[in-house]
Amino acid sequence: MELKKFIENFASQFDETEASVFNADTVFKSLDEWSSLMALSIMAMVDEEYNVSIKGNDIKNSKTMEDLYNVIKSKL
């Protein structure tokens, strides 16, 4: 699993937010387009792409993209 690819997969769930906004340090929950539906979409994307189930709390406890990436990596 690669951080760059993860960021791409994450960014592709968004429609309004430019892909360039997303990097390892992005505090994703403060983005305007973040919502409960987006959280569910991220969980579903992670399940599809990495075969890893993340929970609501994993998202809650991650601040940056890299934090979430590390959670997923630890479950691979």
Added chain:
Amino acid sequence: MYNPFSLEGKTILVTGASSGIGRAAAIECSKMGATVVITGRNKERLDETYLQLHGEGHIQLVADLKEEESISYIIDNVPVLDGCVNNAGITVTLPTSFINKDALNNVLQVNTISPILLTQSLVKNKKIKNGGSIVFTCSTSGVYNAVVGNAIYSASKGAINGFMKNAALDLAAKNIRVNAVSPGMIHTNILESGIISEEQLKEDMKKYPLKRYGEPEEVAYAMIYLLSDASKWITGSNLLIDGGLTLL
């Protein structure tokens, strides 16, 4: 004692009786005097329900409603019934663009197809008495409202609502009544997948006019009403039990 809601002398089948709403339904029906036939997949949890039943003569049947043979197993082992609670159900949270065939088949099989086929088989095999009552556990979701990420589940319950109404019409000729209950969020294991965090659940509860989620017994009481002779002239209805949520 005068009690039009009594289930004394009635035999009632409850599916999904090993947990949550089904467990409460089985226990409360037994307290109202019914003999119950309880079914679920998990033997230990079904035993736990069995031990809490009041009175004698209850039956337990371990069966997985994902397997087609389970229906004939249940039919072969139930006595003639006065009532049936089609309650076993599962959920999945997937935004619409992530729906996949496996997840869809899985939920529809347990929530929609099996309850329909079980009802069909009970009637065909004359396992429901004239004057009997069938109750489905529907949901607010898919009938009265929608919840983000809940499309598959809503489809499964919306379909059951449609089936319930049509079966009510067809079975009226046999004087068998068919109704449903539609609970809002109820405290059961179904909430414990962790997809929704505890904090989100607490926030969500505040949206209810009555400021909390429901308890399994609060759904069971409505089922008892629909199973009892007190509701003898009610068929094809879907009773909302949602702490006022859908008023908003």
